[in-house]
Amino acid sequence: MGVCAINKPLVSSIAILLLFCYAALAADVVPTDIMQPGTQPNEVKFLESPDKCDNCHGGYDKAVEPAFNWRGSMMANAGRDPVFWATLAVAEQDFNGAGDLCIRCHSPGGWLAGHSTPTDGSGLTAWDSDGVECDFCHKVTNPDNSDPILIGVQNDPFLANDLGDLYADPNNITGYYGTGMYVMWNNPDKLGPYSDATSKHRFIQSEFHRSVDFCGTCHDVSNPAVGDLAIGNGAQEESEPVIYDGTPGAPVDGKAAFNNFPYEYGIVERTQSEYKSGLLSQTPVSDYSKLPSDLQTGAVKAAYDSAQLAGTSGNYKDGTVRNFSCQSCHEPPVKGYGANKPRTQLRADLPRHDFTGGNYWVPDAIQYLDGMGQLRLGGGLTTTQNLSLIHI
Structure with a gap:
């Protein structure tokens, strides 16, 4: 501080x-x-305490x-x-x-x-x-079910994707990313971005953990009551009409939250949507030199500099393209070990879990x-x- x-x-x-x-x-x-929509209370096993994670992932290099x-x-x-x-x-x-x-x-x-x-x-x-604890983040799956291995718990009518929408295309499923509509993995494995981790617990690589939509799970916020009950549905004037029931206490399958993408109604916060609407979200870190000079400073420069540790021109060590994403700025890569066990790999793209941001007071x-x-x-x-x- x-x-x-x-x-x-x-x-x-x-x-x-x-x-x-x-x-x-x-x-x-x-x-x-x-x-x-999403996983509902008491549908998955309780999360493990962060104190248990500390046994391997803490106490060796602050x-x-x-x-x-x-x-x-x-x-x-x-x-x-x-x-x-x-x-x-x-x-x-x-x-x-x-x-x-x-x-x-x-x-x-x-x-x-x-x-x-x-x-x-x-x-x-x-x-x-x-709060937002270890076992929560490392159990979140992509609600669009695009990973055939990592299928989380979401039961009808609580589907956190457009498969159940009235006009959905069953061959092109899109997830609901926002307002805590998380879909949880209900097995012991921990999910994360690496395919080659050495750990005492089971793990599965999850590409979703490097996606900005992962962060959008909680960092785009809509009010479902406003979306369904308020005049105008809390939507922008030029947006598509919101599908809603409008009756207080009506069954969920007709409610706005179950028939529209989260960004379409009940606007509260649009952190992820605003970010994704900008060109920076589509810019690889390796294209830093092509950015306007007034952007080559501050947080953008810090993200670029830290990404050079991997020696891959700003990409992840495994060659995956790294954009100027939520993770690149708020979990900047550092060089170090992710655990205190002897066989742990030294990584040059280890995400620092301080979640760097502006909430300083x-x-x-x-x-x-x-x-x-x-x-x-x-x-x-x-x-x-x-x-x-x-x-x-």
């Missing part, structure tokens, strides 16, 4: 204000207007190891984030039950375990405090609330968690 000057009293004041935004409204049953860097990231602290709790409370005031939508991305382990009700977050346990707010004993979720930060937050 040392790279930015932060007004500590201001952070403390904001943290306290956010703490008192909590409201008591909640639904004990998620309304159909909020339900979405600069590059996945465990320490992840613990200081906003991924690990998504469930502790006071802004999350404040916005969840506002969402519940606007539409009873809407908190389920927030929880499914800020505590996916808790959501999958059936702890999103009551929808004010009061059903979450200390075990659910690890919330970690201070989290630590402040922890010091006051006021964190809404979990049993307090450990020494390692505090050190990792400072490190980032």
Whole structure:
């Protein structure tokens, strides 16, 4: 956190204000207007604790190891984030039950375990405090089922692709990427980008983990209630008409979230959509020199420089083309080992799991609330968690 000057009293004041935004409204049953496609609660085995992952992926090199860097990231602290709790409370005031939508991305382990009700977050346990955790990300599959081996759990009518849409082409299935419509692998294997890993656990290579659509799972956000019940469906004026039911509490198969791509309705955040609409998303890192001079600086230059470690002109070490993707900027490659075991390979394109980004003050707010004993979720930060937050 040392790279930015932060007004500590201001952070403390904001943290306290956010703490008192909590409201008591909640639904004990998620309304159909909020339900979405994808794997549903209690359909897959519970996720393994990050503490178990630490045994191999932490404790050996803070600069590059996945465990320490992840613990200081906003991924690990998504469930502790006071802004999350404040916005969840506002969402519940606007539409009873809407908190389920927030929880499914800020505590996916808790959501999958059936702890999103009551929808004010009061059903979450200390075990659910690890936010977007290791075993969650490394169990996510592509909802379009394009990988014949990695077919995740999605049962009709909760299909997170357009196969069930009224006008879908069964020969050209497109996944739903957004608003936490994740489709989970329900086997012991861990999924990741490498085909040649040496590990004590089972693993399967997943090309999806290098796709920007993987990140779009939570970083394009739509409000399904607005999409189905609001005038105009929360859509852009020039977009295609939204298919919707419009009746509160109607069955899910007629709802907007089950018949349209997530970007077509209920606009909340369009991080991935905006990125994909730009030419940079289609630009290989190896074409850096062709970019306008005013783009050859800052985060773009940092992504280019770190990608040179692999010695492949910016591509991944295995030759896969690396674009200026979410992963290239927010998980910049480093040279190091991904685990502490003797046969672990030294890699020059190891993704650093600090998830570099602009959210620089919330970690201070989290630590402040922890010091006051006021964190809404979990049993307090450990020494390692505090050190990792400072490190980032």
